[in-house]
Amino acid sequence: MAPIQTPTPFSDSSTSQDFFERLHVAPTSALLLDYDGTIAPFRAERNDAYPYPQVLPILDRIRKTSNTRIVIITGRPGADLKPLLQPLDHVEVWGAHGLEHLLPDGTYEQIPTTLDAHGLLSRAKDWLIQSELAPLAEFKPGGIAMHWRGLPEAEAKRVEAQVRRGWTELAQSGELKLLSFESGVELRVTRPDKGDAVRAIIEESASQTAIAYLGDDLTDEDSFQALNGRGLTVLVRPVRRESAAQIWLKPPDELIVFLERWLDAASKSTFIDETAAG
Numbered sequence: 001m002a003p004i005q006t007p008t009p010f011s012d013s014s015t016s017q018d019f020f021e022r023l024h025v026a027p028t029s030a031l032l033l034d035y036d037g038t039i040a041p042f043r044a045e046r047n048d049a050y051p052y053p054q055v056l057p058i059l060d061r062i063r064k065t066s067n068t069r070i071v072i073i074t075g076r077p078g079a080d081l082k083p084l085l086q087p088l089d090h091v092e093v094w095g096a097h098g099l100e101h102l103l104p105d106g107t108y109e110q111i112p113t114t115l116d117a118h119g120l121l122s123r124a125k126d127w128l129i130q131s132e133l134a135p136l137a138e139f140k141p142g143g144i145a146m147h148w149r150g151l152p153e154a155e156a157k158r159v160e161a162q163v164r165r166g167w168t169e170l171a172q173s174g175e176l177k178l179l180s181f182e183s184g185v186e187l188r189v190t191r192p193d194k195g196d197a198v199r200a201i202i203e204e205s206a207s208q209t210a211i212a213y214l215g216d217d218l219t220d221e222d223s224f225q226a227l228n229g230r231g232l233t234v235l236v237r238p239v240r241r242e243s244a245a246q247i248w249l250k251p252p253d254e255l256i257v258f259l260e261r262w263l264d265a266a267s268k269s270t271f272i273d274e275t276a277a278g
Contacts, residue, residue, distance in 0.1 A: 004242050210232075
């Protein structure tokens with residue numbers, strides 16, 4: 001387990017400089033990105049949470065001019081991202097915290113959940129309906145998320161307290177866990193998580209593949225833990241916090257700088273296969 005510490009600011013980081021130098025000579029690379037709060041600002045209306053304006057054009061150039069595998073790893077259902085990522089299409093997505101896998105060719109895979117977990121989530125849904133909180137809920141594969149972004153502060157605190165009281169017992173079963181995220185909580189299956197998605201990508205990647213993960217909230221800590229020691233981990237948020245990530249950058253300006261540096265390094269790869277050359 002990587003230690004929880006204060007990540008180094010991007011502008012002061014020798015770690016990021018070393019990574020971009022490795023990326024420049026790597027035969028392949030993988031850019032792993034959380035969505036909400038990382039490449040897209042939070043919005044009260046989730047369907048309006050489009051990426052920062054410069055992000056998609058840069059990602060498209062990275063995809064077209066380098067050997068970078070671009071992967072979105074998100075708590076959202078994978079299908080929700082398709083309209084938000086246009087015109088960038090054919091993007092690999094791990095949705096619902098790694099429960100879903102949508103390949104660039106459109107192939108869809110979903111890890112099955114247990115009957116016990118399904119039953120507990122049904123109970124959680126029934127409780128929301130009885131408590132008249134269902135309009136604030138997002139029902140997705142393997143979980144239910146409650147959002148209170150945009151509510152008055154007093155109302156948001158009331159909703160959060162009520163949901164935690166109603167769901168805490170269900171989360172103690174071992175089948176489910178209660179996750180906190182920006183202006184919400186989610187009750188979902190214990191596994192998989194975003195870290196499992198990252199581990200799957202690492203297993204599929206060659207040892208020389210340069211990999212980075214960018215994320216913003218507590219659900220991304222599993223990914224940071226999975227990748228630390230193998231790649232670069234980046235906390236993306238306006239205010240720095242304790243994290244297992246190595247470096248911290250502020251969106252959107254520093255995020256754009258990071259992606260532009262990736263484009264520059266990855267599109268100028270000078271990797272030489274020493275075995276072939278020798």
